[in-house]
Amino acid sequence: MSRKSNKYLSLIQAAAISIWMCLMLLSMPGAAAAHAELERTVPEPNAKYEQSPAAVELSFNESIEPEVGAIKVLDSKSRPVTDKAPTASKDGQSLTLPLPKLTEGVYTVSYAVISEDGHPISGSYVFVIGNVTEGVDAATFDPHKELGHEGHSVSTQLTINQFIIYAVRAVYYASLLLAAGLMLWPLLTRGRSEKLQLLQKKWEMIALQTLLVASLLYIFVHAREILTGYPSSEYSKLFLRTTIGREWVALLVLALIGFIIVRFGPIMKALWAAGILVLESFSGHAVVFKPKVSSLLFDFVHLAAASVWVGGLLLLLVLWIADRKEAGRFAVVFSRAALLSITLLVLTGIGLTLLFLPSLHYLFYTAWGTILLVKTGLVVLVLVVGGLLHLRVRRGDLPTTVLLRVDAALMALIIVCAALFTYISPLPANNPVLYHKMGDKMHLSLRVTPNKPGDNTFIVKVWLPDAVGAPKSVKLRLFSLDRKDLGPIDVPIKAFEDPEITTFDGFVKAAFTTEGPFVPFAGRWEAEVRVMDKDDNETVEKTEFRNY
Known part of the structure; x- marks a missing residue:
């Protein structure tokens, strides 16, 4: 040669x-391969609601192209519930699809859009309205199966x-x-x-x-x-x-x-x-x-x-x-x-x-x-x-x-x-905080969405035994694990009427929420939930999370 x-x-x-x-x-x-990320959804994935939501709203961390792509909402027979087109927000980071009044059942939200830099963003999730006669929990539903795409799984192979x-x-x-x-x-x-x-x-x-x-x-x-x-x-x-x-x-x-x-x-x-x-x-x-x-x-x-x-x-x-x-x-x-x-x-x-x-x-x-x-x-x-x-x-x-x-x-x-x-993202994707703990004396759920520096939605749900009754007070605090010198950040959660059907036999539920910039910077955080019952007995639960 x-x-x-x-x-x-x-x-x-x-x-x-x-x-x-x-x-x-x-x-x-x-490996981070996406650019724009889905940050917030209404309705939330795997949630149960008593009444039909007025619309599906998807919010992303970057602007998307509203002219190409679609949002579909399918019923349990894989039939679209509406033929309307979604509308984009002024900043181009949210899409809203109005919904007709939906009856009880399991519904699948499927979205496929592209970001302004040309990267596809797609996915699907389910939510439940009312008490489904089949008694299937939303969390057990497979969105791919609902769409007729069984056998899909995430692969780590090239x-x-x-x-x-x-x-x-x-x-x-x-x-x-x-x-x-x-x-x-x-x-x-x-x-x-x-x-x-x-x-x-x-x-x-x-x-x-x-x-x-x-x-x-x-x-x-x-x-x-x-x-x-x-x-x-x-x-x-x-x-x-x-x-x-x-x-x-x-x-x-x-x-x-x-x-x-x-x-x-x-x-x-x-x-x-x-x-x-x-x-x-x-x-x-x-x-x-x-x-x-x-x-x-x-x-x-x-x-x-x-x-x-x-x-x-x-x-x-x-x-x-x-x-x-x-x-x-x-x-x-x-x-x-x-x-x-x-x-x-x-x-x-x-x-x-x-x-x-x-x-x-x-x-x-x-x-x-x-x-x-x-x-x-x-x-x-x-x-x-x-x-x-x-x-x-x-x-x-x-x-x-x-x-x-x-x-x-x-x-x-x-x-x-x-x-x-130019094809992979320099920043890792943030994932919502979805914490849930079951116990004999208390069940606790904490959500932080989309879990990013700046504005987030905080939802705390507490279930106490019927004999104990509703909690006297519930407090949420955030501690920076990277800046030990900083004091705790009190998150001012307030009681609200939770539309999700999340009940446990023998327990009474209380739900609290707020929105605001209570995560001021990226890093590792610890969420502390303090629950006081009517007899002034306090239970403290902690969980760690991070964002970028």
């Missing part, structure tokens, strides 16, 4: 190993579909950086040799062709994932009436315009590269986090620096094969640009991480953070290799084949890691 073949085989093997390691990491339990999605993202991201980088380099190499200019033009066209094919594949795979189970009529809404759909159309338009721009001079090419990188910045995490201007600016500079490095390294590799002397001359320019690019990558990467994460501890909570740590290690190696290349060039020596291979392999690994960042 030739040295050239060995080189490409090594690059392919390195990229394949990187893809596999990253995908295995993403498939592990606890599926073929997931592998295809991640692999396509990696190919798309690499082609984007390569095309943008090659269109930026003519501005950095003006007045250079004719041979370099010919190679640039040749590879610019190849990169644009690759970008167009990769973009079509990327859009097809993601649109298919988002609209799985939807009628074909939804595709027009996706592409014309949603943010992510319009961004995809703009991507294809820019990719096609690139074939015209490639005939123009360096400035027009650089403007095209800037345009497509700006579009990519608006398609990722940067558009969600605040301050948005800083986030988008960091992301754009990050992408531009990566593009210069990727495009320049490819040019150096093809020149190395075609003409070693010309490669040596180009290496002088590339080594300087590469070191500047890697420096900007590090600085903007740190800036984005600080914007995305409340603290650096969050690097250890999700797959996003773990991949970022892996990428950081790879960037450190790139700095070492780049420094060695720069020293050789300054001495007037040619870059060695080994250093070029290592730099190219590291580039492939970093691109794979970076491609996955």
